[in-house]
Amino acid sequence: MEDYSKYSDPELATALRLGNDAAFKEIYTRYFKLLYLFAYNKLRDEEEAKDVVHDVFAWMIDHTENFALKTSLSSYLYKSVLNKIFNIFSHQAIIKKYIDQGDHYIEVDSTETDYLIREKDIAGMIRQEIEAMPPKMREVYRLRFEQYLSAKEIAAKLDISENTVNTHLKRAVKQLKNNLGIAVFVLYVLNG
Known part of the structure; x- marks a missing residue:
């Protein structure tokens, strides 16, 4: 060896x-x-x-x-x-902001609560943004990031060019970054 x-x-x-x-x-x-x-x-x-x-x-x-x-x-x-x-650190800032709004009664130091808030709030925001995408963009996005297909596989499955797939993906990512903010988008990508 x-x-x-x-x-x-x-x-x-x-x-x-x-x-x-x-x-x-x-x-x-x-x-x-x-x-x-x-x-x-x-x-x-x-x-x-x-x-x-x-x-x-x-x-x-x-x-x-x-x-x-x-x-x-x-x-x-x-x-x-x-x-x-x-x-x-970004996640902690989001949690702190949520807690500071005072719309709920939770134990601030609870790690479990921390994860529940992240899952609920961020996943909900991301789902909403994905649903708001144009149908073809949404379909391409889901095939790539939920079913983990490559651009080539998506192109074959949808009978479109790889360039079209890549264009849809670039626009979808840009839309998510713009609408969710870079911190939430990065959190989503890193934990997705």
């Missing part, structure tokens, strides 16, 4: 994109502790810090075929963790 510890980050990223599990294991070994410490310093919660780092690595596993770096591997990983942390 090859020794991936001697591989550079770009070599590991290329091997990962080709589906090499050993390359992923080396990336994980090389960066997990550093990313965890980085997340912990921001969040001050061990479990939440571990969850954030695991989510980033889980995303990498699920998207290896599309894993293309525009920066260094370490920059990509740190930025991904930081985006997850911003997501958590």
Whole structure:
């Protein structure tokens, strides 16, 4: 078995994109502790810090075929963790705003309540926005983000071009960002 510890980050990223599990294991070994410490310093919660780092690595596993770096591997990983942390902070701001409105009686510090509010409010807003999309855009969006079909598969299923699929997806994402705000949209994408 090859020794991936001697591989550079770009070599590991290329091997990962080709589906090499050993390359992923080396990336994980090389960066997990550093990313965890980085997340912990921001969040001050061990479990939440571990969850954030695991989510980033889980995303990498699920998207290896599309894993293309525009920066260094370490920059990509740190930025991904930081985006997850911003997501958590944005979510906390949404919860605080909801609580400050005083339209309900809940235990503010309850983690369970926190998740229930997020699920109910944000999922409801997103559902509403998706329902408001033009029919074809909505259908393309759902096939991509709810059934996880590729643009090519959607084009074949709906008998339209891939360009048309991509146009619908770009417009749908833009509409969601504009109507929901970037913080809610990012929260949705990262937890979707």
